[in-house]
Amino acid sequence: MTAYTEEYRGLVAQLSGGEVTEAFRREVAALVGEGGLISEPAQLRTYECDGLTGYRVTPALVVLPATTEEVAAVVRLCARDRIPFVARGAGTGLSGGALPVADGIVIGLARMRAVLSVDVADQRAVVQPGVTNAGISAAVARHDLYFAPDPSSQVVCTIGGNVAENSGGAHCLKYGFTTNHVLALTFVTPDGDVVTLGGDAPDQVGPDLRAVVLGSEGTLGIVTEVTVRLLRRPEVVRTLVADFPHPEAAGNAVSDIVAAGIVPAAVEMLDELAIEACEKAVQAGYTLGCPAALVVELDGVAAEVDEEFAQVQEICRRNGTTNLRVADDAQERARIWKGRKAAFAAMGRISPDYFVQDGVIPRTKLGSTLTRIRQMSDEAGLRVANVFHAGDGNLHPLVLYNGAVDGEAERAEHLATAIVELCVEQGGSITGEHGVGSDKACSMTAMFGPDDLTVMARVRAAFDPQGICNPGKVLPTPRLCGERPGPYRPHPLEAAGVIERM
Amino acid sequence: MTATDPTAADPGTQADLRLHVDALAEAGRGAGVFDDHHPPSDELISDCVHCGFCLPTCPTYALWGEEMDSPRGRIYLMKLGKEGAVEMDDTYAQHFDACLGCMACVTACPSGVQYDQLIEAVRPQLERNHRRGLLDRLFRGLIFSLFPYPSRLRVAAVLGELYRRLGLRSLAHRTGAVRLLPRRLQAVEALMPPAKLRHLATRTPAVTPAVGTMRRRVGFLTGCVQRVFFADVNQATVRVLTAEGCEVVAPPTQRCCGALSEHAGREPEALDRARALIDAFAEVEVDTIVANVAGCGSTLKEYGRMLRDDAVYAERAAAFSAKVRDVSELLAELGPVAPRHPIEARVAYHDACHLGHAQGVRSQPREVLGTIPGLQVTDIPEAEICCGSAGIYNLVNPEPAEELGRRKVEHVLSVAPDALATANPGCLLQIRRYWPGDLPMFHPVELLDASIRGVDPVTARGGRGRPSLDARTAEPGTF
C-alpha cells in the first residue's frame, strides 16, 4: 500500500516557482524601504536556519515589514510571481518550520512588536506577531494579568510563532495550549488578502477558521495581529520539587496525583543528566545525581490549594521520594522554574551538540517508555537526557552527541527518530508541541493514513492553491520522503547538496 | 576642542595596529577570513546551540530585529568567517562594529557561551585585517589620541568649558550650527561633560592613610576620563575607602588602563597600556586593586587573558587581575564600619553593563547603597539593556546610541526617582544627555561619602529633580 493518494500527490506537487530577480527586489524595496530588506549574501546566511541547525537553506531575500499592509503587499508580489515565502518569528522553532526555501524569501516579523491595545476589563490584548510570549505578560503585569501559555523559550519566542506552532508549556496541563488563549487573528492569506479570523467573543458563528490556522506552522498564511485572552493571576501558587530514586517512582507519583482528582498547574520531570545541565547553567538548587525530580505546581484559591498541596506531598512520600523541597516564596519558585526552563538550552553545558526530540506518550506508559529509552541509549552508546511535561506525557528526550566525531551525528539522529517512533508505538504521537516542520514531515506517514493526509492537503490547498506559503513543511513531499518513508534514509535534498545537516 | 593633532599621533593608521602576523594573515590559513593570531575559537563558537535566548537582551536586536545584529547572528557570522564562507568586507565588519560589547548576551545565555571572549577575539582581527574608510579611521584616531591621555583631556576640558562659558555652546545650539557638524562630532559635543575647573588641578594623593585601624591596603586606579571629569568621584572614593579602614595607594605614574583600546580591538595599544599599568602598580604592595569605573575594572580583570602570550607579563598579569575589585565589591566584602547619616531619597540604580554583565557585580552596589539609612534603592525596568554608552560606542555609532539612550531614559523616568546612581561615568553622561531637565546623578560611592559626611547630596545638587512631564516635551526634538 502506498502512503499517498494520487490526489495528495497532485495537491502537494511543487509547481515551478518564479525567481527573485533584481526587479522584484526593487519592488519589495519600494514597499518596505531599503532598511527593511536584507540581500547581502553574508547577512542572508544568518537566516539559513532556526533553532534546529541541522537543516540549512539560504533564502534569496529577507524582508522585515513593519505593518500588516506591508506584509500583504509583499505577499501579493510573491503571489503574482509565484515566489515561495516563509514567515519567521524569533527563529527558535525546533522542527525547522522557519527553514527558508531555496530561491524563496523570508518574511521576518521581528519588527512588528508593538502591544497595540490592552483591554483590562475584558481581559484581552491585541498584539503584533513579533511581541515575545513573555513580553505580553510583562506588558499586562501591572493589571495583575498574564498570558498563560508558557513555552520554555517564552523570553524569546514570538506570539506569531506560538500561534503557528500552537505552542504549549509546563502550565498547559491545566490551562491548555496557545489555541485556548487566542481569540482572533489578523491574517494575510497567500494571495495577499487581509482577513480577520475569530473575534472578541469566545464563540463564533460558523466554522472556526481561527482554529485551523492555530498550529498550521505558517503554511496557511501570515499572522499579523493576535488578540490574546489574558488570565488573572491566581490567588496562590505553591510549588515543590520532589526527588525520586528512579523515574518509574516519579511516573507513579504523577499517575497517583491525577488519579486523586487533582489538576496541577504543572507537573514536570527532569532526569539526572537534565539536572546536571540546568544546575551548571543557573544553579537552581536541584539535587545533583538525583535520578528523577518532579516539579509540581498547584494554583488557585488558597483553601483548595493548601489541601491539595498536602495531598501531593503525601503522594510523593508514598512513592518513595528521597527529598521534598517546597518553595517558600516567589523568588524560590522563580528559581525552580528558571532551572526547568533553561534545561534545553543548557544542554550545551554538558554536550557539544544535541537533538531535542518531542513526542507524546500516554501518561501510564511513562515508566516503561523511559526504561526502553535508556536501553536504546545504552545500545547506541549515546547519552539521552530527559526533560518533560510529565502531566500530559509530553516527552522531550535530548540526544547528546559530538558533531566533531565522525558518524556520531547520524547515530544520534537515528536514535532520536527511533525514540519518536517508540512514542507512536506506545500509542502516542510524533510531536507534542515543537511541530512537524521540515524535521518530521516524513514521519507523518507513521501516524496518518493516505486519506488523512489527503484531507490535510485539501485544507492547505484551499488557503494556498499555488503552494507558495512555507512549502515543503508539515505535509510530506513524496519525492523527498522516499516513496516508502523509512526512518534512516538520507534526505534526497541532502544527497543533491541542496540542504545540509551538521 | 582638539588640542592635539590627530594625524601626528594617529594610532589609527593600519600599520601601527598590525602584529607580526602579516604573512599568516595573508595566507589566512586554517582560520578562514581571520589570521592565525587568536581567531575566535571553534570550541567557543560551537558552544552556541542557536536557541536564541540571547536575542531579547541584545540592544541592537532590540532596535533593529535583524538576525545578523544579534548575538546568535554574530556568532554565526564568526562561524562563517572561520569557514571562509564569507568575506571580511564592510558588511561583515559593520555587524561587529555595531555590537556594543555590553555582554548582556553572556548573562542571558543558558549554554554558557563566552561571547565576551569571542568578540574580543574578533575586534583585533578586524583592526588588523579590515581597512576602514578614511573618515572612520581619522575619527577613531582622534578619539584614541585624546581620551586615554589625562593631560590632553584636561586641555580639551578647558577648551570645552570656555566654549560653554563664553556662550558659544548655546549660540551654536540656538543657531543650529551644531547640526552642521557630522553626527559623530555632534555626539562628542553633546556628551562633553561640564568640567569643574577646580577639579582639573586635582590629583589623588599617592598615599592616603586609613581612618582609625587599617583593615586593608588597597591600590586605586584613578582612570583617565574619570580623573579629569569626575575628580569628585575619585575624591569620594578615597574618602569612603579610608573611612572604612583602607589605606589607599594611588601610584602617580599610572596612566590609562587600556579599556577603551581593548574594547575597540586595538590590541597592541591595549597590551602596552596593560603592561605599563602593571608596572605602575608593581612597586606598591597592596592586597586589592580597586577600580571605580565599571569599564576599567572589567578590563583590569581581563589582563590575565589579554597578556597570556607575553612570556614576561603573563604571570604578573594574572596575579594583577586576581586582585582587582570594583569599589562596591570591596566595600560589600569589608562590611561597613563608618557611621552613616540618613539620606531621604529614592534612588534608581542603573546597572552598568561592564559591572553587571561583564563582572557579574549586581548585588554589591545595591547592598552598599542599602547601608545608607533612609535611602530607597529602586531598580529600573529593562535593566539588562544597555544605555548605549558602551565605551566609545556613542561617539562612533551615534544613531543607535541615541535610540538606546532615550529608551533608557524612558525607563528611568518610569520609576520617578529623586536621583540616579550608576558606577560608570559613560552611562552617566549618556543618560544625562537625554534626560529632560536636571536629574542629580551619582556614583554610588558619592552617596556613601555624603552619608558618612552627613550631607544631603540630592538637595545639594538641585533638589528633588523629578522632572515634570512638560519638561519632556518642552525640549525641541525630544521624545
Ligand SMILES: Cc1cc2nc3c(=O)[nH]c(=O)nc-3n(C[C@H](O)[C@H](O)[C@H](O)COP(=O)(O)OP(=O)(O)OC[C@H]3O[C@@H](n4cnc5c(N)ncnc54)[C@H](O)[C@@H]3O)c2cc1C
Ligand atoms: C530552548 C528552547 C525551548 C523550547 N521550548 C518550547 C516549549 O516548551 N514549548 C513549545 O511549544 N515550544 C518550545 N520551543 C520551540 C519554539 O520556541 C516554539 O515553537 C515557538 O513558538 C517558536 O516561535 P518563534 O517566534 O521562534 O517562531 P519561528 O521559529 O521563527 O517559526 C516557527 C514557525 O512559525 C511560523 N511563523 C512564525 N511567525 C509567524 C507568523 N507571524 N505567521 C505565520 N507563521 C509564523 C514559521 O513559519 C515557522 O513555521 C523551544 C525552543 C527552544 C530553542
Ligand code: SF4
Ligand atoms: S543564548 Fe547562547 S546558545 Fe542560545 S543562541 Fe544565544 S549565544 Fe547561542
Ligand code: SF4
Ligand atoms: S555584547 Fe551586547 S550588543 Fe553585542 S551581541 Fe552581546 S548583547 Fe548584543
